[in-house]
Amino acid sequence: MATDVHESINKTKVLIIGAGISGISAAEFMAKNGFTDFKILEASNRTGGRIWTYELDGKGINVEMGANWIHGIERNPIFQIADSNGLLQLRYKDKGLRHKNVFLTETGQEVNQKTVKDVDFSYGLLIQQCEEFYQMELYAPYDSVGEYMHYEIEEKLENLSDDERKLREMIFDQHLKQETVVSGCNDLNDVSLGEFGCYEELPGVHYTIPPGFQSVLDILLNQVPENNILLEHSVKCIHWGNNENDGRVLVECENGKKFSAEHVIVTCSLGVLKASCDRMFEPPLPKEKKESIEKLGFGIVDRLNLYFDEPIVDADIFRVELLWDDHQYKDNVRNPTDLATSWFRKIYSFEAVHSNDFPSLYCSSVVGSLTN
Numbered sequence: 001m002a003t004d005v006h007e008s009i010n011k012t013k014v015l016i017i018g019a020g021i022s023g024i025s026a027a028e029f030m031a032k033n034g035f036t037d038f039k040i041l042e043a044s045n046r047t048g049g050r051i052w053t054y055e056l057d058g059k060g061i062n063v064e065m066g067a068n069w070i071h072g073i074e075r076n077p078i079f080q081i082a083d084s085n086g087l088l089q090l091r092y093k094d095k096g097l098r099h100k101n102v103f104l105t106e107t108g109q110e111v112n113q114k115t116v117k118d119v120d121f122s123y124g125l126l127i128q129q130c131e132e133f134y135q136m137e138l139y140a141p142y143d144s145v146g147e148y149m150h151y152e153i154e155e156k157l158e159n160l161s162d163d164e165r166k167l168r169e170m171i172f173d174q175h176l177k178q179e180t181v182v183s184g185c186n187d188l189n190d191v192s193l194g195e196f197g198c199y200e201e202l203p204g205v206h207y208t209i210p211p212g213f214q215s216v217l218d219i220l221l222n223q224v225p226e227n228n229i230l231l232e233h234s235v236k237c238i239h240w241g242n243n244e245n246d247g248r249v250l251v252e253c254e255n256g257k258k259f260s261a262e263h264v265i266v267t268c269s270l271g272v273l274k275a276s277c278d279r280m281f282e283p284p285l286p287k288e289k290k291e292s293i294e295k296l297g298f299g300i301v302d303r304l305n306l307y308f309d310e311p312i313v314d315a316d317i318f319r320v321e322l323l324w325d326d327h328q329y330k331d332n333v334r335n336p337t338d339l340a341t342s343w344f345r346k347i348y349s350f351e352a353v354h355s356n357d358f359p360s361l362y363c364s365s366v367v368g369s370l371t372n
Contacts, residue, residue, distance in 0.1 A: 008258075014038035015251055015261040017235055020049020021217065022267035025077075027228065028220040036225055039259060041251065043234035047221065049269070053212030056307060062212045063305045063361065070209070072202025079207065081216050088207045101319040103171065111167065111323065119171040126152050127179070134197030145196050146188030149176060170323040177348035184299030186368025233257060238264060239282045270298050301367045304347065308360040313352050320350045320362075339369065 014030065016023045019042035027040055046052075052066040070088070073079040082088050103111040126149060133140040142148045153172050157165045176188060183191050209215060232255065239250040251259045273293045277285060284290065313320060324345045330336040343366075350362040 009250070009260050010039070010258065011248075011260045012037055012039045013262050015249070015259055015264045016040040016267060017238070017251075017264065018042060018049065018267035018269075019047040019229060019231070020267060020269070021051055021078075021220075023049075023265070024217060024220045024224065026265050026267065028223045031223045031225065036228065038228060039261075040224075040229045041233040041235055041253065041259070042229065042231050045231050047229065047231075048214065048217050051213045051217050053214035061307070061361065062214075063303075063307075063363070064213055065303050065305075067213045068208065068303070068363070070207040072206070073204035074202055076202050076204075078216060079204075081219055082207070082209055085215075085219055087209050087211055087215055100316050101321055102313075102317055103174075103321040103323055105170065105323045106325060111171070115167060116171060119168050119175070122156055123172060123175045130193060131197030133194055140194035142193050144189045145179075145183075145191040145193050146176075148193050149188060166325070166327075167323075169327070170325060173326060174321055174323050174348050177346060181301055181348070181365045181367045184301055184367060186299070190297075230257075235268075235280065237282050238266070238280060240264065241283055270296055271300075299367060301365050304364045304366055306350070306362045306364075308362070311352075311360045312362075317352055320352065322348055322350070 014035075014037065016026055016038060019040050023040055023042075024047060027038060030036070030038055048066070050066040052064070053062050054065045055062050070076060070079050070082065073083075079088075101116075103116050105111065129152075130145050130148060132138060140148075142151070153169075157169060157172075160168065180186065180188060185191050234254040236252045236254045239252070248260045248262055249264045251261065251264065253259075270293065273280075277290065277293055285293075326345060329342070329345065333342075336342060346366060346368075347364050350364045353361040353363060
């Protein structure tokens with residue numbers, strides 16, 4: 001892939017900003033239809049964006065640092081690509097009844113499944129109620145999902161003995177931490193109760209891609225001429241909407257290279273647009289587009305992968321769910337919000353990846369302020 005820098009203006013018909021899945025998909029569509037007069041400008045030193053399959057040093061093992069699951073199959077273009085190329089594996093379909101989740105307190109005590117199932121059922125009903133405020137156009141009694149869940153959970157716990165309340169409270173807290181990852185938020189108080197149900201998950205089962213999510217990207221990249229992708233070409237400014245360049249768009253890169261194109265497809269993330277749109281477009285974007293960029297929210301979810309020399313859980317265990325006694329921790333620690341000493345307490349679960357290739361790999365996610 002080319003990274004040379006030249007002072008002259010390079011002309012092409014179409015420029016694509018960003019070599020994530022959106023940019024690569026646009027390039028693949030054009031290339032397979034016989035059009036190759038385009039360039040992709042990518043700021044980083046790799047393609048893929050939030051698809052990042054990483055090989056552990058010296059282990060020969062690929063782990064996902066970004067996208068991991070195909071969530072639902074209906075109307076899902078990623079599923080269609082992976083399925084048609086034989087990349088899919090229905091997770092644990094060949095393992096019979098093996099799908100055991102163990103819930104452990106921080107002292108190592110395993111919680112009995114009846115208690116877990118009782119809390120699971122109550123929590124599921126509460127999440128469903130949160131979704132129904134939007135779906136059924138009901139009045140939302142609180143501003144946020146966090147507020148609503150707090151008061152409803154308190155009501156369910158108020159008549160229990162101290163020990164039973166503490167145990168169920170930890171399970172509820174674990175579920176809420178998981179929901180922050182699902183919603184990509186630091187705290188559920190940041191999530192609107194009235195809009196919570198607007199998210200639509202695609203129907204169907206969830207899949208993983210054993211060769212790695214990168215294999216989907218590689219299929220698309222096979223259609224794209226290698227020299228059409230320019231890495232380490234961070235865009236400084238897109239000059240558009242005027243006749244100074246004969247009606248063409250002029251794109252300046254931070255490395256000094258310039259490109260002229262008839263059309264530009266901007267596929268960079270919302271985070272990049274929030275940070276850079278004021279200087280990235282000349283003239284500025286229309287007011288309604290800038291307002292949309294400003295008002296749209298997003299969160300950061302990072303992957304956490306642990307690799308051990310040998311398995312640390314039995315082969316029938318799918319997940320290890322972590323139950324932290326956060327209330328006792330807050331009471332006993334001088335500065336309980338110090339992430340330097342408490343960050344790991346937001347890890348709610350580890351998924352054990354059992355296979356010949358990954359005999360002792362454990363995966364989790366962290367979200368919000370931890371990602372900083």
